Amino acid sequence: MNPEPLDLSRLKILPLAARKSLTRVEEILIPPDATPAPCDERTASIIREAGTKIAAARKCGASVMLIYGAHLLRNGAALILERMMSRGWLTHLATNGAGSIHDWEYAFLGRSTESVEENVATGTFGAWDETGRNLHLALLAGALRSEGYGQAVGRFIAEDGVALPSAESLQRAIQSEPSHPLTAARADLLQALQAHRLPTGRIEVQHLWKHASIFAQAFRHRIPLTVHPGVGYDIISNHPMFNGAVIGRAADLDFRRFGAAVEGLDGGVVLSVGSAIMGPQVFEKSLSCVNNLRLQAGRPIVREHSIYVVDIQEAGNWDWTQGEPPKTNPAYYLRFCKSFSRMGGTMQYVCCDNAAFVHQLYQRLAGV
Numbered sequence: 001m002n003p004e005p006l007d008l009s010r011l012k013i014l015p016l017a018a019r020k021s022l023t024r025v026e027e028i029l030i031p032p033d034a035t036p037a038p039c040d041e042r043t044a045s046i047i048r049e050a051g052t053k054i055a056a057a058r059k060c061g062a063s064v065m066l067i068y069g070a071h072l073l074r075n076g077a078a079l080i081l082e083r084m085m086s087r088g089w090l091t092h093l094a095t096n097g098a099g100s101i102h103d104w105e106y107a108f109l110g111r112s113t114e115s116v117e118e119n120v121a122t123g124t125f126g127a128w129d130e131t132g133r134n135l136h137l138a139l140l141a142g143a144l145r146s147e148g149y150g151q152a153v154g155r156f157i158a159e160d161g162v163a164l165p166s167a168e169s170l171q172r173a174i175q176s177e178p179s180h181p182l183t184a185a186r187a188d189l190l191q192a193l194q195a196h197r198l199p200t201g202r203i204e205v206q207h208l209w210k211h212a213s214i215f216a217q218a219f220r221h222r223i224p225l226t227v228h229p230g231v232g233y234d235i236i237s238n239h240p241m242f243n244g245a246v247i248g249r250a251a252d253l254d255f256r257r258f259g260a261a262v263e264g265l266d267g268g269v270v271l272s273v274g275s276a277i278m279g280p281q282v283f284e285k286s287l288s289c290v291n292n293l294r295l296q297a298g299r300p301i302v303r304e305h306s307i308y309v310v311d312i313q314e315a316g317n318w319d320w321t322q323g324e325p326p327k328t329n330p331a332y333y334l335r336f337c338k339s340f341s342r343m344g345g346t347m348q349y350v351c352c353d354n355a356a357f358v359h360q361l362y363q364r365l366a367g368v
Helices: 041-059 070-074 078-086 096-109 114-121 129-144 147-160 167-176 183-196 214-220 244-264 278-296 336-343 354-365
Strands: 064-068 092-095 161-166 202-205 226-229 271-274 306-311 346-351
Touching: 041 064, 041 183, 041 271, 041 306, 041 346, 041 354, 064 070, 064 278, 070 354, 078 214, 078 354, 092 096, 092 147, 092 214, 092 278, 096 129, 096 147, 096 214, 096 226, 129 147, 129 161, 129 183, 129 244, 147 161, 147 214, 147 226, 147 244, 147 354, 167 183, 167 271, 167 306, 183 244, 226 244, 244 278, 271 278, 271 336, 271 354, 278 336, 336 346, 336 354
Parallel strands: 064 092, 064 271, 092 226, 271 306, 306 346
Antiparallel strands: 161 202
């Protein structure tokens, strides 16, 4: 059997404002100077240690990487992260595709999230016109500037839209420079212009809540923010404009930029906050690439880095500072602990609300 693939061009999409959104900016944002949620003494001790390690890393110019899942944004940490970026305590941020989608929706509409169970049953889950359309516009335009996923979306939000070249100029560039590195990106945009009747020139998209966008603030502070999506993982797949090549091209560049941050990690710090799958999977591949290149150049592998993994799931009653448990122990199958425990340096797991951890860490660094 060889069934025909789904024709996504026939999807019925709806205005984003018509969706019943479950979270609002004004309800979730945490003021950085507010009293943070309490944590137990062990967690407080680890946060104090992490603050000391981050200060030392920045003093010696080492990377401080925050790898986060979408729930950190949805739990209201955007203003806290902006403060940390503005004070130079974070040098690289990374998230998954969902992190980019919720970020854009908060910036554009001031609200995000939906009931998966209700909307899958009605065929409306993810079928929201503006989300799929504008994120694809950001990536299509960003590719012509050799921008990765995070930078392209950050610019789109910060600059309230994008400018698209004409179909004629794209055709001329493709014909005159067929082997140019941007030829595939130009062809994808040309196809999108024609298939979806997109306007050219300046396309204005107001983002009235850009203060709630981690992407916009990272772009403003010139701090790399990379996105590591999976094709078919995210709701922008549920849109007639879905183009896996466009997403993959942007993610390709972001993986290599993530590696540049890992290259600077000697004596640095990794904070993996609420990223149970993307964080450990991307980090282990990137660290291997960096070590591969270093060894070829006669240099030592990445060392003396500290990793703090934060999630709300119990760690299987296992002390991860002692390495990984045997395969007979259920804790062995906690990917977000196991992978990071194999990455050299030191690793500690913290069972804590992700926004509370970041809030406590910010105030520790700020000396509050």
